[in-house]
Amino acid sequence: MGYRVNKVGSMLVVRWQDMTLGDITAVRDEVNQFHRELGKPVVYVSITEDGSKPPDDDVRKAMVRSAESLMPVLAKLYVVIDTGGFMGSVHRSALAGMLLVSKLRNKVKVVKSLDEVLSLAAGDIGLDPNSVRSQLSAAGMATG
Incomplete structure (x- = not known):
């Protein structure tokens, strides 16, 4: 399995190592199941780890x-591109540019860190960002 999942409140966090077609399907099913359990919309956080290999074309299309x-x-x-420096900036900019012309542009936000997500999503999740970060850190889902 090329990913780990943790749930906090209405937030489902996926930390990807290497993505496969099967993993994408499994995560999609898990998000849908979490939505059914919650009975309300899910805040989905997808974190790509620094050092992960880029997904191939079939996996990107499936994503x-x-x-x-x-x-x-x-x-x-x-979408957290957890890669620093120039290449991280290039990856985030490229993804943000692709989203501008897609159906996803209004609901997807590309960011550089989990802390940025927690700051932006505090109202959506109705939880204290520091508490969420502590829980995710304890589960090995947060870096830094």
Whole structure:
């Protein structure tokens, strides 16, 4: 399995190591199940780890299809490109540019850190960002 999942309040956090088609399907199913359990929209946080290999073309296309299919059950989708420096900035800018012309542009936010997500999503999740960060850190989901 190329990912780990943790849930805090209405937030589902996925930390990807290496993505496969099967993993994308499994995570999509998990988000849908979490939505059914909550009975309200999910705040989905997708974190790509520094050093992860880039997904191949089939996986990238599956990621977009999966995100599009999840839009009805999501309050927001945050994509964290957890890579520093120039390359991290390039990856975030490229993804943000692609989203501008897609159906996902209004619900997806590309950011550089989990802390940025917690700051932006505090109102959506109705939880203290420091408490959420502590829980995610204890579960090995937060870096830094």
